[in-house]
Amino acid sequence: MLGEASKISRVLLLAGKEYITLMNIHKEIPEEKIRKELNKSIGTITQLPPLKSAVKRVERQRKVYYINILEIQGRDVLFKIGCEAGTYIRRVCDDFGKKLKTGAHMQELIRTKAGPFNEKDMHTLQEIQEAYFLYKDEHNENKLKEIIKPVEFAAAHLPKIWIHDSAVSSICTGIDLSIPGISKLETEINENDLVAVFTLKNELVCIGTAMLSTEDIIKNEKGKALKIERVFMKRDLYPKWKSTII
8 A cells, every 4th residue: 555545454454355275184084074064164253363363362253254165185175265354264274173173274375355455456576666667667657557556446345425525525624424415325334334435436535434324324314424434535625515695
């Protein structure tokens, strides 16, 4: 993340992740049993973080969205897992071995997705350097634009609200979003969800915490809808709202 876009790092840290994992099981067990037991790990699981971790070692719940077994060779199992942020994959492997009373450990791990970013968005340092020199020497910015995404891309996975132009200036000063300022919104926004707020031109204004659900916002004409957490748009890009008395 570059410049002002560094403010959105929290959004990506909290976003769901996907990994490809190579797990080694310490004893031979039937392939059918491996598949059956791994499927039981889908859903809400309870984990105790490993000894070597950056968080306090207390049990906590995390969601596993899917597990797709890619290949099984003997005691080695290659699988893809989609999960909530903060899920320890090496603990998933270790717990799997304990359930089967065989023992198991993670041998290799590659993160293939974080929020809206996936392996197709990965670039080597060499590719970045080449894109920079192409821009600097030939004034060709196409490759650089392909590599460096706009900040709106990092919020693509969040539920969204679009606001009237007249509300943008106030939001940019940190004032919480009220219902009259909303032009349209996505369905299935729940209270306390992290939400991205856009202009009608799809420019990212801010992110915030929903104070009401979609249903409550639609049925009410007044009230606070969103508590502002981070503002990305510069002030004064949109004119301030002025009331007219006739």
